[in-house]
Every structure is written in C-alpha cells, then in structure tokens.
Amino acid sequence: MEDLRERVEKCLGPKGLVVAMTECRGDLSVEVPKARLLDVMHLLKDTPDLEFDFLSDVFGVDNLAFYEKQKPKKKPEGEETEVKKEKGPPPPRFEVIYLLLSLKRTERLQVKVRVAEDDMEVDSVTSIWKAATWPEREAFDMFGLRFKGHPNLKRLLMWDEFPAYPLRKDYPLEGRGEERHLVYGE
C-alpha cells in the first residue's frame, strides 16, 4: 500500500486540487482551493483508495496573529525592514479545517481551505456529511464564516442577537468585546 500522502497526491494532484500539503507528527493535512471544496470532498469520499467516509469535525481558525508570531524575533534591527519587504500580500485570514477519517483504513486526513476576510463564504459540506451541521453553525457563530447551502445557518452557542464573533483573535479577553465596537456587520 502506498503512503497516504502519495495516494492523496495521486487523487487530487492531477486535477490541480492541491494547494499545499504538510505533515506534522504523522498528521497529514492538505490545503485545497476554496472554490472546489465540494469536488475535493466528493473525490476523497468516493475514490476507492481513500474512502474518507466519516467527517470527524469542522472548525475555523483565525490566523490574524499566527504569522506575526512566527516571524523570527532574533533578527538584528537593520534586517527587519528587509523582512517586511519580502512579505507579499498577507495570507488569507481564516482557515476552515475538516477532519476526515476513513473507517475502513482508520486513516485520518485534515483538509484545509483558506478564507479571506473579504470573502467569507465557503461551500457547506452538509450535503455530503450531515455531521457538519452544527460544527459549521459554530464556525459561523465564532468566526463569522458563512457556509453556502447550509440548511439552518444561525448562531449555535451564542444567542441570536450577539453582535460579535468571539473566537476571532481580535476579540479581547477582558471586558465585553462586543461593546468595544467590534461589530461585524452581516
């Protein structure tokens, strides 16, 4: 049996569906283009070699602070300007991560989509796995990600009138974040 990484590559690669692929401590994660998320999911689910038929979880990540913290900090002051110059356009702020599982092979795969702040719409995978119903609602609740085709996209943990998205990195820990005018218009 080939390595999972090769199989995923073989399945998605030729169709140009792989943006990046990383591995951390044996957890393979594949980043796919947002526009073709549903194609990817169908492929991953139905390809005989993969059969990722179980959706374990869906959640969002806010990368607002991530890349800044990753910057090497020990650089001398003079070089800092250079680093800034090298930086291209900032990476999309949000990620949605899908944790897939193949029951037959007991293999796990993380599928990622990057979502820019100005286009928060992602295709809902509820048509493939109903398991995504609440997690997607929660991602909407916590990050403001909008899932296209979700049957009932409304707030899950916070109340309906809550104005802010609390798991975003710019939501402060103390005080009432929503009162600090961190209101994200619908």
Next chain:
Amino acid sequence: MEGWVIAIIKVVFIWVWVLLIATVMTWVERRGAAMMQDRLGPNRAGPFGLFQPLADGIKLFTKEEVLPKKAHKVLWNLGPLLFALPAFSAYAVVPFGDKIILGGKEIILQVSDVNIGFLYVLAIGSLAVYGIVLGGWGSNNKFSILGGLRSTAQLISYEVPLGLALLAVVFVYGSFSLRDIALAQQGTFLGFLPNWGVFKQPLGFILYMVAIYAEANRVPFDLPEAESEIVAGYHTEYGSMELGLYLFGEYVNLVTLSTLVVVLYFGAWHIPYIDISKFLGPVSWGIVSFLILYLKVAFFLWLFVWVRWTIPRFRYDQVMGLGWKALIPLALFNLFITALFIQLSA
C-alpha cells in the same frame, strides 16, 4: 337521635383513622424507598424520622401560596378541593370492621350500609378526575394541561375495566352492599379454599389490581405527573397546602382503594379456616376484626410502595393500549365466564 350521634362518631373516627394512615403512609413510602435503595431516608425528625410527615405538613401549611399570573383563579382553587373531596367521601360505605356490641346495641363498623354502596364507590371514584382536570386547566401551563389530558384519558379508560371487574364480584356474591360481600367471604368453598373473592375471581382480582394502580396515578401509571416528561403534570404550578391537598388526597385514595381490595377480594376481616369471633367477646371481636382488616390493608399499601420503586413507567400510548386492548376485553371475558358459571350452577 341516638343513630345520628353514632353515625357522627363513626364518621369522625374513620376520617381521623384514614388521615392517620395516609400520614404514616407518606413516611412509609419514603422509608420504604430508602430501604430498597440502600439509603437511610428521613431519620432526623423524631424516632426513625416518624415526625417527618408532621414537619412536612407544617412546612406545606406555612408556605406562601403562589398564584400564577395567568391562572384561572376559581378553577385553580377548586382543583385541589375537588381532588381531595371524593377521596375522603368514598369511605362512607366502605366497612372498616365487622360489628361491635356496646350497651346491648349492635353497631356495624361502617358509616352507612346502603345496598348500593358498591356503585357509590364507583361513582365517587369517577369524580376524582375533576380535581386533576381543573388543576391542569386552571394553572394555564402547557405541562399542566398535558398532565390533565393524560389523566382524563387514563381515568376514563381504566374506570371501565375497574367497573367490569367489580361487577363480576357482584355476580358472585349477589349483592351491591359491601358489607354483604364481606360477610359472604367467611368459610370455605370446594372444601379447602377460603371463600375469598381472590379465589373465586382470580382474573378479576388481577384486573382490579392493575386498574387501581391506574386510578391512583401510581407507578407504572403515574403519567399525569411524570416528572421527567411533563415536570409535575397537573400540579406543576401548585405549592403550599394546595399541593399538600393533592399529595395527601392521593394517599387517602390509596387507603380507600386498598381497603376495597381487602373487602372485595381478601376476605375483609376473615381469617381462613378459623372463625375467631367465636372465641372473643362482642367488643373485642369488633376491635380484632378492625385490626385484621387493616393488617391486610397495610400489606396492599406496602405493595403500592413496593411496585413504585421497582418498575419503570409506561408511555402514554402503552397505557391506553393496555387499557383498551387488554384489560377491557379481559374484563368482559371475565364477566362472561362468571355469568356462565353462575347460570350453570344455579
């Protein structure tokens, strides 16, 4: 005039007695439950927690009455009253012993021995539903109304097999008077069996037992107040002594129903094979017959407790199904068989 005095004394006596049993029952229920569940139960107020019912009573009396804003005031207050009243008045025709001779005057231990006593019990029993219905409706709470609805349907459904089972007893003993029925259970039949209703009407007895559990709203038929489904059913909104009346009425009901079981099926104050009344004086026999009767009643009261803490609760449609599809046909069958026997043996 003398007759009136005796009647009033009897009424007061039996009320106090039934109230006493019901009070002790609340204690027995809690201690019994604790015993079955490996725990202690109330044990602080008095020896073995015996004063617990008293403390509960004081608590209920002194608590504030809360009338829900949208409740129907009159119906709300009428509910508990109408629930407790039938429970108390049913005892008017139920015998509580044989007879006692005082000063040359024979006094039967029964408030009134009317020849339709039996039907009176049924009629009064059928009125108890109004208390529940009014409580459920008057509270103006969805859970209460559901409880009221459940209870209405349940009581109507189970009154039919109850009545039919009792009718078979009437067939056997040929009288509507509870005292006549009790007296007829002396001695034996077929040479060895006590002349008790349970041996002459085994199927009827089972039907009656099932039906009274439903009539008394006890587990497994406690759907009108199933706490896990509809909070507390018809008495969700009640507090203070109005709740107390509901709870207490239930125990009084239990006593009445248990006494009826004993009088109709378990030989009332008779002990099989021995006629104790021959060995005792008229006064002491009166007392002993009273004690024997209530010893048997105690067993059935305990049975209520026992069942309650042993088995789960039915679902609403299962209760209805059992009532209409099992009990009523069986009761009709029982009635038919009984009638056939009587016709053949006559």
Next chain:
Amino acid sequence: MNQDPVSQVDQERLGELVTINIGPSHPAMHGTLRVITVTDGETIVKAEPEIGYLHRGVEKLGENLTYHQFIPITDRLNYCSAIPNNVSYEMAVEKLMGIEVPEKAQLIRVIMMELARIADHEVCVGILGVDLGAFTPFFYLIIQREEIYEIFEWYNGARLTNTFGRIGGVDADLPDDFEERWRELKPNLRKANEETEKLLTHNRIWMDRTIGVSAFSPEDALNWGFTGPCLRACGVKRDLRKDEPYCMYDQFDFNIPVGEHGDVFDRYKVRMIEMEESIKIIDQAYKLYKEMPADAPLKARVPKVIKPPAGEVYSALESPNGELGFFVRSDGSDKAYRIRIRPPCYMIYQAFNDLVKGGMVADLIACISSLNVVAGELDR
C-alpha cells in the same frame, strides 16, 4: 429567517400544533439543555435542540492559558468523567511535542480512564432509569460511582474535576493499597450492575419503553458523525481503543459490544456490557502495572515551560461518550494558538430531531438520556 418553530413546520396545521419548551430548566434535562418541541398531541413533529446555555468559551481559554494551565479547564468538559478529557488533551500536546510517555504512566492512565468510564456509564444508565420512572437502579449505581470517586479522591484529592496527569505522564504513582481497594470495589460494581440488569433488562415495561425507541440506522449514524456507545448500538464495531490504539490498549484483551438496532435499549445494553469490559481491562492493566519495576519513571522528560514547536495535530481517544479529540495548533509560544475540542455528544446531539421525530414526548426523554448528552462537553 422565521424564528417560530411552529410556523416552520406546517402552516396548514398551525392550530393543531403546540410548542412545548422543554428546558433549560426541566427535571429531565441533564444540565442546561433545551429542546423546543413542536407536538401534535403528544407526538413530536419537530424537536429543535437549543444549546449554548453552558458555553464558557473553553476553546478561547485554551488559546490564552499555558499548556499546563489548560488541563484543569478540560475537567469541566464532560464533568461526569473528567479523566479521559485530561488524558485526551495531554495526549494531543504530547503528540505535538513528540513525547513518548513511559509505560507505567500509560497503565495508570488506562486504569483511571476505565474507572472514569464505568462511573460515566453508571450515571448514564441510572439517569436513563430515572427518566423512565425506574428510580431504584439509579441508587444502586450511584453508590458504586461514589466508591469510584473515593478512589479518585484518594489518588489526587479531587472527586469530580480530577485534573489528572501531566503533560508527559502522570504526577503520582498509584498508592500502595490500590489493589485492596480494587478487590473490594470490583464485586460491588458487578453486583450493582447485576441488580440493575435484573430490575430493568427483562422488565416488560422497560422493554416496551426502550426497544425500537429512537432507532437509528448505521448509515445515518455515521453520516451524522456518531461515535462511541451510540454508534456501536447501531451495529458499527468502532472503538478507538481497538482501531487506533493508544495508551497500550492493544495489549489488553477485551470485547467491543455491538448493538443491532441503535435504539435506546441497545445503547443501554452496550453501556452495561462496556462496564464489564472495563473491569476486565482494569484487571489486566493492573497486572501489567505490577510487573513494572517500582522505580520505573512516571513521567517523560518534559521541559518546565512547555513550548511545542510550531505545528498542528489532532489526537483523539475513546471517551465514555465516544471520540473525544483535541486539535492543537502551536505557534511555538507557551500558549496554544488554537485549541479545538471535538466533543462526542455534540455530534450525536445534532441529530436529535431525526432521532425523536414521530415519537412521543416520553420517548424524547428516553432518547436524550440514552445519548448521555453532557452540557459541559456540548457547550464547552
């Protein structure tokens, strides 16, 4: 979006339907659950679970506390059995750091987790009985759970929120008289289970109330993301302890009970058998534990300040409710960048409408108890 559940169902039948608000304060709701139920008489037309009443922002807390500080927070997820939560989180961080946990520590974890599993199942089964009107088995079980809590308390001082273990292992060895305690407890556990079975399993009313109630097909269950006893009750033999072994579970001999119809009865039965299997596992684990040298390490070498390298891992274990997973992303600092908890009953509870639709209000209660929905885990 129309907020009124009645009008969402069927405009034609508006007059005949009643909306009943079950919870968040209702005697049958475990914790602060709320189900907005649309009923036709007593038949459920629609049941919409409403959650979030116990939302404490655990994931946000995880991003702002150091790795060790977060362990006590995980106690508050599934508060019926805190230990698997702790261990699951610790395993995720250990995986991220590439730490090998010493075997002895793993065995202690197994013993404690299985005890927690028994405690959790006992509460679940007991409450199921209470909700169906059978009050007595609850006490038989809860007494034994209390005994298990005594063991927890005597191990690290806490009964409910154990804060068990550390990243890299455990902080303390099992006390010497564990064997004695366990020998005392084991027959009692079995006896309580037996008595419960006697009272319930073949009871006609119990069977009527549970068999066929809220049955679910395995396909639906997988589609909805079921895991744990609820999935196994549907007939899918899936248990992370066997399928993706962790903590030396591959060295133990135990069975995975599987149901057939996925109804309340099967869930109850699966939990009952699992308790017995857990007892077996504890016995085996303790045997292995005793073979270890007394001075074997309990904790891997872990730096004082935990700063995992940048990266992200997902690690899951079989908690009493099912797959409890932690996704941890680190940016190299001493605090996690993102922690995502995958609570098992969250996935199960979202299928609630499908589970109870067409049943009666009483079935809804039976269903909610048999799923073992724990609000702390659900709302995080």
Next chain:
Amino acid sequence: MDWYFWIFAVIAVSAALFTVATREALSSAMGLLTVFIAHAALYLHLHAPLVAIFQVSIYAGAILVLIVFVIMLLMAPEERAGVIQANVSFRSFGTLLGLCLIGLVAVGVKGIAVLIARRSLPAGFGDPSVLGNLLFRRYLLHFEVMSVLLLVALIGAIYLCKNRAWKHKERV
C-alpha cells in the same frame, strides 16, 4: 317545608343558569357538573338511590369528563366560549332548541298534577334487581334497540375519526 328539596332545587337551577351564562367553556362544564350532582341529591331524596348513583357515575363521571376532555383538547386556555356564543347561526339554532325545550316542558306540565299527588312507593322501588328485571324482561326490546343505536353511533364516530387520522398520517 321541604328544605332538602329546596336547597338542591335552587342549586340546580342557578347552576344551570350559570352553565348557559358563563363565557368560559370549562366553567360552564363545572356548572353542568353541579347541576348533575344536585340532581343526584334530589333523586336520593326521592328514594331512588340507584338513579342518583347512575346520574353521578354516568353523567358526571363519564359524559361530562369526555366533554371536559374535548374542551381541553381543542381550546387554548385563553380562548373563551364567547367565540361560539358570538356566532349568529349558533345563536339562532340555540334559541330554536331552547324554544322547543320550553314547549316540551309546557306540554309536560299538564300531567304534573298526577305526578305531584302523593302515593306510596311500589314494592322494591329503587332496588337494582327490580330495575334489572324491568330492563331485561319488560323493556328488553327497547333496551336492545337502544344498544344497537349506540353501537351505530360508536362505529360512525370511529369511522369519522379514522378518516381524519389517516389524512394526517399522509401529511406528516
């Protein structure tokens, strides 16, 4: 002065007036319950305990309970019978029925003198066995015709309800 009669007669009549006058369905039903029980008391007074018991157990204990059941099933607590009372066709029909009733009573009053005359009771009056004998011997045909009538009504009711229930099942 027959105070016993007058007490219950007054109760019965005023409860009956309350029944038709009140605007709340359940209060109205409770008024009816009072009427039934007052009647039962009057029957007892007339040495007809059996009729009194039947009055309570059948009318109060069964029929009225069903009425109450239907009220609870179909009406929200805030809803009042006023809706029905305001309906013109209901009103006119009710008036018509009331007039018919008054007419019947007027016809009946003619014979009241015969009834009012005090007579001794026949032997075994009010005894269940006498009643049974009458029902099952002398009036057997009437009795059976009556039971067939009830059976027909029962089957009809089941048929109507079933039809409705089936329709619902298709829709759910």
